[in-house]
Ligand SMILES: Nc1ncnc2c1ncn2[C@@H]1O[C@H](COP(=O)(O)OP(=O)(O)O)[C@@H](O)[C@H]1O
């Protein structure tokens with residue numbers, strides 16, 4: 001056995017010891033067609049294929065996994081949707097994955113999953129009121145776990161500063177193969193600039209017909225060398241007009 005496979009073996013063992021399945025409460029996801037949760041509503045669709053391509057690239061880029069921050073130049077551009085679908089995709093491929101909502105001013109993960117956070121938000125972990133495993137919720141049958149925000153806030157109380165956030169991120173790094181962080185917009189607040197040094201890589205989501213061109217360079221500046229790539233969300237090329245009925249189980253589309 002070489003050094004690399006030894007590391008993987010012990011890493012997996014460590015994760016299993018730290019996260020006995022019974023410790024994380026499971027939650028049921030209620031969803032409908034409009035939710036856009038690709039793996040739930042259309043597991044054979046083109047969106048899922050696109051996420052699988054992205055998963056392949058990220059696994060090639062960083063086989064050991066790590067912390068990925070998802071952001072966009074502004075609000076409503078698909079950060080939360082991308083974070084959930086990407087985390088779902090990693091977990092669906094069998095990799096232990098954690099999705100953490102860090103957009104305290106506009107939390108979206110719980111809403112998108114139609115989950116009501118009664119207690120045990122990520123805030124409790126950041127303020128040392130609870131242990132990570134008490135706030136983690138298991139989603140579905142794959143190894144997918146989430147940390148939700150309990151309540152939205154205007155002032156962040158230093159939640160994203162390294163002194164508060166870094167210990168949690170290091171703990172998550174030791175427990176999971178991939179940790180996906182649903183971040184706030186990259187501009188104009190300083191939130192993302194605070195988190196960037198703490199992640200391994202960042203993905204910028206740009207939304208067709210929504211993102212203003214002028215907002216893209218400042219967002220790239222914030223991410224600097226941590227920028228791994230850009231996702232073009234809501235892109236017409238991924239739609240049925242381009243691919244026709246190939247790979248679709250639905251009725252043949254008009255060309
Ligand atoms: N590709 C898409 N197709 C259809 N609706 C989308 C798409 N991307 C995002 N949305 C919708 O746009 C809204 C904002 O998306 P969200 O992921 O919450 O953005 P953000 O987290 O960047 O604010 C949500 O209602 C979401 O379902």
Ligand SMILES: [Mg+2]
Nearest residue numbers: 079080103108
């Ligand atoms: Mg969001």
